[in-house]
Amino acid sequence: MKKIILSILLFTSLFAQNCDTKLFSLSTQGNGSINLKNIITDLSDTCDLNVILTDEISKEKISQNLSYLKLKNQSLDEFLDSLLSKNGFFYTLKGNTLTISYIKTKNFKVDYINSIISGTTNFSASTQENGGTNTLNSTFNFDFWTDFTNNINQILTAQIDSFYKNPAPIIDKTTGIVTITGTKRQLDRVQNYIDTLNKRLHKEVMIDVKIYSVRLSKSNQTGINWSDFSLNIAANSPIKLSNIVGSSSIFRQGTFQVSGLLNFLSKYGQVNSISNPKITTLNNQKAIITVGQTINYSYKTVTTDANGNLVQSDNIDSKFVGILLDITPEISDKNIILMGINPSISSLAPTQLNTNLPPDTFEKKLNTIVRVKNGDTIILGGLITDETTFNRNGVPILKEIPIVKYLFSYKEKISTREEMVFVITPHIINIDKTKPLKEILNLPSLGGF
Numbered sequence: 001m002k003k004i005i006l007s008i009l010l011f012t013s014l015f016a017q018n019c020d021t022k023l024f025s026l027s028t029q030g031n032g033s034i035n036l037k038n039i040i041t042d043l044s045d046t047c048d049l050n051v052i053l054t055d056e057i058s059k060e061k062i063s064q065n066l067s068y069l070k071l072k073n074q075s076l077d078e079f080l081d082s083l084l085s086k087n088g089f090f091y092t093l094k095g096n097t098l099t100i101s102y103i104k105t106k107n108f109k110v111d112y113i114n115s116i117i118s119g120t121t122n123f124s125a126s127t128q129e130n131g132g133t134n135t136l137n138s139t140f141n142f143d144f145w146t147d148f149t150n151n152i153n154q155i156l157t158a159q160i161d162s163f164y165k166n167p168a169p170i171i172d173k174t175t176g177i178v179t180i181t182g183t184k185r186q187l188d189r190v191q192n193y194i195d196t197l198n199k200r201l202h203k204e205v206m207i208d209v210k211i212y213s214v215r216l217s218k219s220n221q222t223g224i225n226w227s228d229f230s231l232n233i234a235a236n237s238p239i240k241l242s243n244i245v246g247s248s249s250i251f252r253q254g255t256f257q258v259s260g261l262l263n264f265l266s267k268y269g270q271v272n273s274i275s276n277p278k279i280t281t282l283n284n285q286k287a288i289i290t291v292g293q294t295i296n297y298s299y300k301t302v303t304t305d306a307n308g309n310l311v312q313s314d315n316i317d318s319k320f321v322g323i324l325l326d327i328t329p330e331i332s333d334k335n336i337i338l339m340g341i342n343p344s345i346s347s348l349a350p351t352q353l354n355t356n357l358p359p360d361t362f363e364k365k366l367n368t369i370v371r372v373k374n375g376d377t378i379i380l381g382g383l384i385t386d387e388t389t390f391n392r393n394g395v396p397i398l399k400e401i402p403i404v405k406y407l408f409s410y411k412e413k414i415s416t417r418e419e420m421v422f423v424i425t426p427h428i429i430n431i432d433k434t435k436p437l438k439e440i441l442n443l444p445s446l447g448g449f
Contacts, residue, residue, distance in 0.1 A: 018047065018048075018096075019046065019047035019076045020076060022047075022075075023074060023075060024043075024071065024075075024076065024079040025073055025074070026039065026069060026070070027069070027071075028066055028068060028069045028070070034065060034069075035062070035064055035065045035066060036061075036062045036063075036064070036066065036083060036087065037062045037063050039083060040098075040100075043079075047076070047096070048096060049096050049097070049098045050096055050097045051098045051100065052097065052098070052099045052100065053101070054099060054100070054101040055101055055103050057103055057163045057164055058089065058100055058101050058102040058103075060163065061088070061089070062089070069082075069083075080093065080098070085184070088183060088184045088185055089101070090102070102163070102164070102184075103164060103181065103182070103183060104184070105180070105181040106179075106180060106187050106191075107177055107179050108177070108178040108190065108191065109176055109177060109178075109194075110148065110176045110178055110194060110197065110198065111198065111202065112145075112201060114145065114173040114174055145171065145173045148171070148197075149169070149171055151193065152169050152178070152190060153169070155186070155189050155190055156180070156182060156190070158189070164182075164183060166180075166181060166182050167181055178190075178194070200284075200331070201282065201283060201284075202282065202283070203282070203283040203428065203429075204280055204281070204282055204283070204428070205280070205282075205283070205329040205331065205426050205428055206278060206279070206426070206427045207278070207279050207287055207327055207329070207424060207425070207426050207427075208276075208425040208426075209275070209277050209279070209325065209327075209422065209423070209424050210273070210276050210422075210423040210424075211274040211275045211276070211291065211323060211325075211421070211422055212262075212265065212271055212272065212273055212274060212420070212421040213272045213274050213420055213421075214265050214268055214269045214270070214271050214272075214418060214421060215269045215272070215418050216268055216417045216418065216419060217268065217270075221417055223381075223382065223384050223419050224268050224381055224419055225268075226249065226381055226382075228264075229261075229264050249378070249379045250370060250372055250376055250377070251376065251377045251378075251379070252376055253374070253375035253376055253377075256377040258423070261423065268419075274323065274420075275289075275291045281327075283329065283330065284328065284329070284330050285328070286326055287326065287328070287329075288324070288325070288326045289323075289324075289325040289326075289327075290323065290324050290325075291322050292320060292323055292324075292346075293321055293322060294318045294320050294321075295318060295319050295320075295321050295359055296316065296318045297317060297318070297319070297358060297359055298314055298316050298317075299314075299315050299317070299358065300312055301313050317358065319358055319359060320346070321347060321348055321361060322346065323343070323344075323345055324343070324344045325341075325342070325343045325344075325422065326342050327339060327340070327341050327342075327424065329426055335373075335374055335428055336371060336372075336373060337371070337372050337373070337374065337426050337428070338369065338370075338371050339370050339372065339426060340368075340369050341366075341368050341369070341370065341378070341380065341422075341424065342366070342367050342368075343365070343366050343380060343383065343420070344364065344365040344366070345363070345364050345365075345385055345420055346361045346362065346363045346364075347361060347362050348360070348361055348362075349361060349362060362385070362386075364383050364384070364385065366380065366382070366383055368380065372426065374426070374427060374428045375425065375426075375427060376425070377423060377424070377425045378422075378423075378424045378425070379421065379422070379423055380422040381419060381420070381421045381422075383419065384417055384418065384419045384420075385417070385418050
């Protein structure tokens with residue numbers, strides 16, 4: 001065995017009784033003739049240490065030769081870390097007992113609920129020119145634990161060791177405890193992944209949504225001219241993002257005022273506040289807001305039984321009609337928010353030709369992705385709905401008498417157009433440094449709030 005140059009420098013006194021106060025230097029010749037077993041043996045003799053190898057793999061690995069190593073003036077902990085941890089070993093030093101292993105079982109904690117979120121959105125549009133139909137299907141499926149398990153398996157197989165084959169990780173979805181047996185490099189990779197996952201997964205966004213309807217006046221039946229709104233704020237003009245189905249604009253924090261928006265909208269017709277929900281969701285998790293009603297309906301179906309007889313059945317079902325808004329925020333490491341926003345509006349058709357079918361509805365949808373800073377405000381407009389109603393006008397009392405009422409009354413057809421406006425402001429919530437809710441929403445100070 002070639003000689004190892006191992007020098008011990010006394011840190012405090014030449015008469016120190018243990019190695020806690022000593023500095024170590026080590027230099028190998030770089031020809032691959034020295035192994036860890038020789039160095040640990042010399043260290044054990046020098047510091048009077050008991051050395052325990054806990055598994056067969058550590059016994060084989062510790063006998064492998066080192067290519068090159070040069071350390072200078074390190075404490076005992078630093079020296080052991082350079083020798084063992086950097087070469088893929090676990091170790092503990094308690095008293096004068098040094099325990100070394102190559103394989104370890106470790107528990108990790110992942111805080112997430114055991115659930116699967118999925119859904120499908122279908123959208124069809126036809127053109128008069130060629131009679132064709134364009135269909136857009138949007139399907140989302142978020143199965144956290146299945147994706148997490150696949151990622152953990154990929155991390156473990158990325159660090160394949162010919163000495164060792166990992167048992168399957170144990171993942172308890174109910175408690176969020178993940179138990180993995182592996183090498184140090186594997187467990188370090190898993191630890192880094194789970195630390196990053198927990199940091200990103202537990203970010204929260206509070207989304208402030210204001211929904212307004214503008215009943216357009218007869219002179220503004222084409223809808224709101226959003227370019228005028230941009231020109232009215234010359235000092236802080238918004239960034240135009242899209243004009244696919246209307247307008248989408250971003251206003252930086254502090255430049256947008258709701259009162260200014262309402263004054264602008266009132267020029268185009270009667271403004272009504274539909275809803276002002278505030279919803280909090282985790283990073284990359286869908287937040288869903290609905291404003292409307294569920295229409296219950298019955299319909300008949302005819303089936304054939306085993307004898308070939310026709311059987312008629314009465315069925316009861318329901319359909320949602322109103323405003324549906326789903327928002328998915330994604331927060332970057334620099335607290336930039338990427339938001340997928342999907343508003344849709346549905347309304348009942350005035351007539352139903354076949355009572356044995358679900359009610360006919362009109363639907364209008366918008367799909368957009370925006371990139372904003374914390375506290376910025378997004379305005380979405382352009383979704384216009386048409387509504388037709390009939391009113392009977394005439395001579396009081398007489399217009400209510402059967403048969404005679406047709407002589408003293410007339411039916412008036414009233415058509416109205418409304419444009420929906422969505423005002424969305426996301427706020428990143430830092431659990432460790434959360435501001436009071438009234439500060440986030442700029443609410444007036446109230447006693448006990």
